[in-house]
Each structure stands twice: as C-alpha cells, then as structure tokens.
Amino acid sequence: MSARVVLDASAALEAVLPGPRAAEVLDALASATLVLAPGLLHCEVANALSKLVRHGDLPADQAPPLLEAAAGLVDVVTPDEELTTEALGLALTAGHTAYDMTYAVLARRHACAVLTMDQKLARTLRSLGIPTQPTARA
Numbered sequence: 001m002s003a004r005v006v007l008d009a010s011a012a013l014e015a016v017l018p019g020p021r022a023a024e025v026l027d028a029l030a031s032a033t034l035v036l037a038p039g040l041l042h043c044e045v046a047n048a049l050s051k052l053v054r055h056g057d058l059p060a061d062q063a064p065p066l067l068e069a070a071a072g073l074v075d076v077v078t079p080d081e082e083l084t085t086e087a088l089g090l091a092l093t094a095g096h097t098a099y100d101m102t103y104a105v106l107a108r109r110h111a112c113a114v115l116t117m118d119q120k121l122a123r124t125l126r127s128l129g130i131p132t133q134p135t136a137r138a
Contacts (some may be wrong), residue, residue: 004112005032008103009044011115012037012070019119021134027074028115028133036110037074038083038102045070075110078106096124104130 001119005028015025029035046067052058058066080102088102100121107114113131114123122132 001115002104003032004034004036005029006107006110006112007035007037007041007074008100008114008116008118008121009041010046010121012041012045012073012116013048014117015073016066016069019110022092024134025115025117032115033071035075036078036112037076038078038081038106039064040099040102041077042067042071044099045079057059090128094124095130100124104128107131 007029010026011025014021015029046063048060049063049066053060053063083102083105084098085107087098090096090101090104091098094104100118102127103114103116103121107125107130108128113133114121114125115133116125125132
C-alpha cells in the first residue's frame with residue numbers, strides 16, 4: 001500500500017469517465033492511504049467536463065455528478081494560494097505551466113508521487129525528481 005499520492009485532473013477524469021486505464025487509476029487510488037490535491041483540481045476537472053459537453057461527447061446532466069465523483073476521490077484539498085508562489089518558481093525553472101506545478105509542489109511537500117495520465121507532465125515531474133503513477137505510456 002502506498003502511503004500518499006497527489007491526484008491530478010487527468011487521472012481524476014480517467015477515474016470517473018469510461019476509459020481504457022480507469023481501472024489502473026482506481027487501483028492506484030485504492031492502494032493509497034491518503035489522496036491529496038490542490039484546489040485547482042476542481043476547476044480543471046470542471047473545465048474538461050464542460051469541453052466534453054460543448055463538443056457533444058457528454059450529456060450536460062452528467063457533468064455535475066462526474067465533477068462530484070472526481071472531487072470525492074480526494075481526501076485532502078490544499079488551497080491554491082498555499083502553493084502558487086512555489087509553483088511559479090518551479091514553472092519558471094522547469095518551463096512548464098504553473099497550474100501543473102501546483103501538483104509538483106504538493107508532491108514535494110508530502111514526499112509522494114503524482115497520479116497523472118498526462119505524459120508531458122509526467123516527464124517534467126520525473127525530471128524534477130518527483131515520481132509518477134501509473135507509469136506513463138509512450
């Protein structure tokens with residue numbers, strides 16, 4: 001059982017939407033004793049769901065319960081304002097978005113992996129010495 005994991009929006013969406021790796025994400029979450037996320041997770045998931053609705057890939061009435069399900073995957077949410085200054089520094093150093101670096105900051109603070117399906121983010125995290133789950137596929 002892994003102690004803690006930081007959940008990012010891509011993995012949260014994979015967990016609540018039918019996808020080829022949903023079981024893999026759900027297994028990783030089930031094996032964690034504590035699931036952490038920045039407050040940003042909720043807005044990122046909401047934004048992705050709204051895009052799916054606008055593109056006709058998801059009925060509008062399904063978006064709110066999916067957002068609630070994604071939020072329910074997290075045990076502890078850290079307010080973004082506690083992460084943004086450090087995230088900005090990492091973004092400037094790593095050449096990655098400050099949004100994504102909030103997940104990196106949280107993982108560093110708690111000495112844990114980030115659960116992500118975003119391959120670009122996973123590469124950046126690993127270059128910063130932050131482990132990722134599941135192993136990103138090429």
